[in-house]
Amino acid sequence: MSATLWAEMDDYIVERLLPADPVLEEALAASTAAGLPAISVSAAQGQMLHLFARMIGAKRILEIGTLGGYSAIFLARALPADGKLVTLEFEPRHAEVAAANLARAGLSDKVDLRVGRAIDTLPKLEAEGQGPFDLVFIDADKPSNPDYLHWALRLSRPGTVIICDNVVRSGKVLDAESTDANVIGVRRLFDLAGADPRLSTTAVQTVGAKGYDGFALLRVE
Ligand code: SAH
Numbered sequence: 031m032s033a034t035l036w037a038e039m040d041d042y043i044v045e046r047l048l049p050a051d052p053v054l055e056e057a058l059a060a061s062t063a064a065g066l067p068a069i070s071v072s073a074a075q076g077q078m079l080h081l082f083a084r085m086i087g088a089k090r091i092l093e094i095g096t097l098g099g100y101s102a103i104f105l106a107r108a109l110p111a112d113g114k115l116v117t118l119e120f121e122p123r124h125a126e127v128a129a130a131n132l133a134r135a136g137l138s139d140k141v142d143l144r145v146g147r148a149i150d151t152l153p154k155l156e157a158e159g160q161g162p163f164d165l166v167f168i169d170a171d172k173p174s175n176p177d178y179l180h181w182a183l184r185l186s187r188p189g190t191v192i193i194c195d196n197v198v199r200s201g202k203v204l205d206a207e208s209t210d211a212n213v214i215g216v217r218r219l220f221d222l223a224g225a226d227p228r229l230s231t232t233a234v235q236t237v238g239a240k241g242y243d244g245f246a247l248l249r250v251e
């Protein structure tokens with residue numbers, strides 16, 4: 031088994047199952063051209079987020095970590111006409127690229143893009159009465175995962191689905207002695223989620239265009 035094979039299989043999945051999508055391709059190209067890191071979800075993963083949102087009939091979605099808006103396009107496209115995606119991004123440059131990509135996708139009206147540290151924006155969302163969200167996608171700085179889970183719960187209702195990206199990290203998350211802040215953040219998320227009676231949780235390992243990683247899937251009870 032090799033990363034090349036995983037990537038080739040991902041290409042096959044996308045080619046056979048996902049409609050050709052110039053808007054998404056342009057969003058990735060614009061992100062690359064602007065020098066953004068190539069860490070968006072893969073197309074197959076983005077489609078999974080889109081399908082999850084539609085499966086639960088999500089009308090209000092929160093995303094933590096926008097980057098160039100690639101996953102945001104998948105999520106916002108799942109919304110009904112009166113739906114809203116609130117997406118949080120710390121880097122103004124990333125937010126600028128995302129805003130342009132979302133505009134090209136015709137989604138500006140459905141997306142509320144907030145620039146700043148998510149940990150500062152989340153209490154503001156609560157104060158504004160923005161919750162509860164139907165779906166929360168956590169995909170920003172991994173050391174803050176425990177804080178983001180806390181806020182996802184505050185902004186949720188029974189039935190809210192929370193998805194957290196990058197919880198396997200090529201298996202590095204197994205290392206209880208790790209000093210990597212990303213690994214520590216993920217392990218704390220697992221400890222909190224596993225011990226919280228308000229949550230039903232699993233994590234699924236993935237391979238594909240982005241190598242070996244995985245996502246956690248949580249349901250608020
Ligand atoms: N969800 C995106 C990828 C997000 S990458 C996609 O799949 O297309 C992670 C993003 O989180 C980066 O753009 C990074 O700038 C942002 N980020 C990092 N720390 C943050 C913070 N404290 N608050 C908000 N965003 C943050």
Ligand code: DHB
Pocket residue numbers: 069070071169170195196
């Ligand atoms: C990184 C962040 C991500 O959200 C991701 O999906 C992959 C990598 C990173 O910070 O390296």
Ligand code: MG
Pocket residue numbers: 069070071169195196
């Ligand atoms: Mg990610």
